[in-house]
Amino acid sequence: LELSAYTFDSLSFMLDSCVRQQFLSTASDREAVLLLCHLVGYKLRPPTSASVVCLAEISEAIGVDLVIPEGTTIETETGVVFEAITEQVIPAGETSAEITLVEGQTIEETFTATGASFLEVALQQYPMIEGSLTVTVDGFAWTKVDSLIYADAVSDNFEVILDTQNAAKIRFGDGVSGQIPPASSQISVVYRVGGGLQGNSPIQSILNYVVQGVKSGSDPEEFVRVLFTNNER
DSSP: OHHHHHHHHHHHHHHHHHHHTTSTTTOOOHHHHHHHHHHTTOOOOOOOOOEEEEEEEOSSOOSSOEEEOTTOEEEOTTOOEEEOSSOEEEOTTOSEEEEEEEESEEEEEEEEOOOOTTOEEEOSSOOBOTTOOEEEETTEEEEEOSOGGGOOTTOOEEEEEEOTTOOEEEEOOOSSSSOOOOTTOEEEEEEEEOOSGGGOOOTTSSEEEEEEEEETTOSSOOEEEEEEEEOOO
């Protein structure tokens, strides 16, 4: 009798729990929320990046622009990575400039298409930052859509599927809802990982971090030592 009571009590608890996950107002599991949103075509937004304005300084002025190349990375004292997502410049004749950095790091991955319908490729790092994804197939850019239901047989479209950790899978079409990448074609995916509260770095958490700037037009390239400090969050 006790064993039967225990069994039915446990079963009742699990059934109640399952029912709670079927409604947004009571769901407590992130995966359940994602699935419920998927039913109405809504996708939760992945993390976004914080940005910070740093003071970049050199020891003496030079006669040409000093370029901080796109992709230059800088770390805070706690290991949070910031990146120059566009080329930054200290103007000729100046010893300092304000440089904007964005939290996160750029990743590039390459896959080989199999020619299968609804091909999915899973990105190896996460969480993926909102708006950072670009996909090319044999060098040609494809376009992200919210759902492949909006694509047709000639559309170079793909959709992104995120799991509970914001790890991403790229899904291509089946020849009806979006094109199939040709077999053996090279799929290149560039994205950034990071985002979230970790990017809210304290003042001077980047302090005298050294990078190499490139003298504009120098051939061969000449480098100058640049010190970075963030005087704001």
